[in-house]
Amino acid sequence: MATGPGSMSVEKSSSSQEVHMVDAGQIHFKQPQDEAIWEGAEKGNRSFFDELTEPQILKALTLRNEDGRSILHVASSNGHFEVVKLLSHGVDPAVSGVNACDDEGWTPLQSASSGGKGAVVEALLAAGADVNLANKGGRTPLHYAASKGHADIASMLISCGAKVNRKDKVGCTALHRAASSGHSSMCELLLEEGADIDATDVNGQTPLMMATICDNRQVALLLLRHGADVDIEDKDGYTVLGRANDDLRATLIDAAKVLAEE
Missing domain, CATH: 1.25.40.20 (Ankyrin repeat-containing domain)
Known part of the structure; x- marks a missing residue:
């Protein structure tokens, strides 16, 4: 030594x-x-x-x-x-x-x-604790609660001032995260708290597009019922129907027809 x-x-x-x-x-x-x-x-x-x-x-x-x-x-x-x-x-x-x-x-x-x-x-x-501090990915506590479906925690965060429409580094809101993860109850909560249903990320994709791409049909139908725009095009020129697989596309078309008749 x-x-x-x-x-x-x-x-x-x-x-x-x-x-x-x-x-x-x-x-x-x-x-x-x-x-x-x-x-x-x-x-x-x-x-x-x-x-x-x-x-x-x-x-x-x-x-x-x-x-x-x-x-x-x-x-x-x-x-x-x-x-x-x-x-x-x-x-x-x-x-x-x-x-x-x-x-x-x-x-x-x-x-x-x-x-x-x-x-x-x-x-x-x-x-x-600061409810809106973001990490290096731009995600706040609400982004993570939403992506994991922790509705009780999301409610606490929002009641303490969490910004519902805050975007992360790739332009995703908490609603994007909840939609892509298939958490319909969380999506409902976020919409009740003022989430922008047609917010777009850096690729021009909305929460409805993300739910469609991930084949989360329950969430997709929920967003459709809440008035999500099916005609928005992402940066590649695709709409929701263009991003959907054949089965989900048919379901969305049928649902849109029913809503139009109401």
Whole structure:
């Protein structure tokens, strides 16, 4: 092992798995407690965090893993409401990291919304989470709740100011995401909350087109009943009927005829 000035080497203890860095005679190592903190966040060990002092908790909130995620990210994505509440409530959002982003731009609220962790979403919103923060893909918590069909979470987000017609980097709204995933109840909710039924993405495609392309006929018929325009052309010049397979095309034509007669 080199020990001269400015040299560095690494040793790993087989028993503790702690990494020791030797730099110019100085030994630095990861505090053993850090591993326990990450484990507590992942497993939702509230009693572990109850035993920490306030300075220890504040230090724990500054920790980041290799993906740039904090312990609040980890606890949130795993649905550990009690730990999330302890770490975030009554703490300045700038300190708790409730709006901190990981390396992909995900906040704890996005993780909880995507994972369907309703109680955690509620706790994060109460702690000052920004409902409209977007990740690197331009997607907000509502985009993820919509794509996964978490209607209860979508309702919470909207009631706290989520922008229903916010578009991501490819021009998709929450309604696009819900339609392409086949979540008819979510589409109904979004429409009730003012979603633009004929919003177009970067390819000129509407939610109805996406539902059609994905053969989500229940959603397609729902959007049709709500007045979606079947004549809009995407950037390739296709309409909804042009994008539909033969079976769905016939269904849409029949449905349009019935609606026209009403």
